Amino acid sequence: MSVIAWIILGLIAGFLGSKIVNKSGQGMLMDIVLGIVGAVVGGVIFNFFGAAGVTGLNIYSLIVSVIGAVVVLWLYHTLAGRSSV
Numbered sequence: 001m002s003v004i005a006w007i008i009l010g011l012i013a014g015f016l017g018s019k020i021v022n023k024s025g026q027g028m029l030m031d032i033v034l035g036i037v038g039a040v041v042g043g044v045i046f047n048f049f050g051a052a053g054v055t056g057l058n059i060y061s062l063i064v065s066v067i068g069a070v071v072v073l074w075l076y077h078t079l080a081g082r083s084s085v
Contacts, residue, residue, distance in 0.1 A: 005057045009065055010035030013042075017069025022077065034076070035069050042068020 011028070014035025042064040043053025054061040 006036055006039070007032060009039060009054070009057055009061060012062060013038050013065030013069045016066045017073050020066070020070050021073040034072055035065060038067075038069025038072045039065035040068065041072050042066070044068075045071070 010032045012035065014031030014033070017035065017038055018031055039054050039061070045068060046053045046064050052060075054064055
């Protein structure tokens with residue numbers, strides 16, 4: 001997958017994951033970064049359970065990436081919330 005495709009997939013997955021987790025985006029750059037990390041995490045999670053990870057710029061990969069982004073964002077908010085208390 002090309003770098004442009006990773007950025008596009010990361011932006012969409014990060015934005016959707018942000019809307020699912022905390023109802024507001026984290027900003028475009030943070031959405032892209034968390035979305036790309038989420039795509040990798042989603043791929044690892046799906047591979048662990050025997051399913052294919054991110055396969056390209058398609059709906060299945062978007063679903064995998066959004067699930068990974070939700071996990072990454074949940075961890076991010078959990079750890080950030082703990083440090084501020």
